Amino acid sequence: MTEQAQNPAAGAKDLRLQRLVGQIAELNEDACLAELKRLLDEGVDPTELLTCFMEGMRRVGEMFETGRYFIAALIMAGEIMRAAMEALSPHLGQRATTGGGxxxxxxxxxxxxxxxxxxxxxxxxxxxxxxxxxxxxxxxxxxxxxxxxxxxxxxxxxxxxxxxxxxxxxxxxxxxxxxxxxxxxxxxxxxxxxxxxxxxxxxxxxxxxxxxxxxxxxxxxxxxxxxxx
Ligand code: B12
CATH class of the missing domain: 3.40.50.280 (Cobalamin-binding domain)
Structure with missing residues (x-):
């Protein structure tokens, strides 16, 4: 039996994360940021979501290298990543008020x-x-x-x-x-x-x-x- 059949909820989440990476790589800003918000609201681990955005950026870079994307795509990707980090930041941890570290x-x-x-x-x-x-x-x-x-x-x-x-x-x-x-x-x-x-x-x-x-x-x-x- 496949892992997805054994645990349908985990399988559905994986599919959504894969789709999210695709939306990022296609520079579909509205769709990927809306999905990010929904997944955060559903309690998905923010580090898992950050990994999706990193993978999306990697794919954008790859398409830039192979000539499918141009500089405008890098600018849009940077904007998507900045917005995603803004949404993820409060979930990744609170800024400490004192130094000490x-x-x-x-x-x-x-x-x-x-x-x-x-x-x-x-x-x-x-x-x-x-x-x-x-x-x-x-x-x-x-x-x-x-x-x-x-x-x-x-x-x-x-x-x-x-x-x-x-x-x-x-x-x-x-x-x-x-x-x-x-x-x-x-x-x-x-x-x-x-x-x-x-x-x-x-x-x-x-x-x-x-x-x-x-x-x-x-x-x-x-x-x-x-x-x-
Ligand atoms: C968005 C983007 C841009 C945006 C950047 C916006 C911004 N505010 O940063 C803009 C449009 C400005 C841009 C411009 C260019 N870009 Co650019 N860009 C990207 C892209 C798609 C994503 C980068 C990103 O933000 N990733 C997300 C962040 C969170 O990840 P990260 O930077 O890797 O950081 C992680 C780690 O590396 C590490 N880390 C980073 N710094 C540090 C420091 C320390 C101390 C530590 C411990 C860890 C650490 O921690 C982070 C999280 O884990 C990448 C593709 C890719 N694979 O990354 C190309 C990429 C980096 N760009 C590339 C290129 C070529 C350019 C341009 C030269 C294009 C051009 N012809 O003009 C210009 C250069 C401008 C310049 N002078 O810097 C190449 C670089 C290739 C190379 N090896 O030199 C890449 C890899 C694309 C590619 N595959 O060809 N880009």
Missing amino acids: GKIIIGTIQGDIHDLGKNLFSLLLSCHQFEVVDLGVDVSPQTFLEKAIEHKPDLIGISCVLTTSVPSLKEAVELLRDQLPKPAPPVIIGGTCLDERMARFVGSDLWASDAANGLKICQNALKWRTEAD
Whole structure:
């Protein structure tokens, strides 16, 4: 017997989630946002819904790469993702009013204006007692250094989504490592164009494949730092 036949309710939900991914990839904004609201009202796990939007974005990117979509589609996809994150944010956790988890400065590297992944990571950090100083997008290596000196963070987060910005990312990591007083705060990097191999090339201390993983890595890094002090 198939899983769907054994548990028809779970099967129906899976079908709806698959349809939702399709609506996102087709850039059907009204349909996918209305379905998101209905699924949230029905109590579906918000992280499952976020995964659907990430998969939808991946498919949009794939169609852009293969020439089926143009830049306008990326702009529409960004708008859909921003609206979805606005709807999902209250369900993913409450922003903590106090710090206590440590201070992190974060920004998207020079040449890159993608900010939705960085914002999601910042939101998760804020919900877990981190004080987040967001430097925005298109941040130069020199600005990362100046802001790190000004704010004295426990960690530095850099988002890099575009492959063409990797040289600036490497430059920022090297500048922070060489110019900050020792022990320098660890640098964590993330973004779609990065993987472990790229993180080694760039020379960053830490790398995360997604925001949830990044949060865990930051919490562990702070624990090690506190224990080492
Ligand atoms: C929406 C979008 C846009 C929007 C962005 C809107 C915005 N406000 O961010 C706009 C229209 C601006 C855009 C522009 C371009 N884009 Co675009 N875009 C996308 C798209 C479809 C979705 C990105 C997104 O928001 N995803 C959702 C977020 C939540 O996911 P995320 O960014 O991956 O973040 C997650 C993780 O990576 C991680 N993370 C991210 N940052 C960090 C940082 C840290 C420290 C940590 C720990 C974790 C972390 O956490 C997040 C959640 O898990 C992607 C396709 C894709 N596969 O992602 C292409 C994509 C990223 N874009 C691409 C391209 C090529 C461009 C353009 C160059 C197109 C052009 N010809 O002009 C321009 C570049 C503009 C610029 N200078 O930056 C390529 C990049 C290819 C590459 N490897 O370089 C992609 C992959 C599409 C593709 N497959 O070709 N884009």
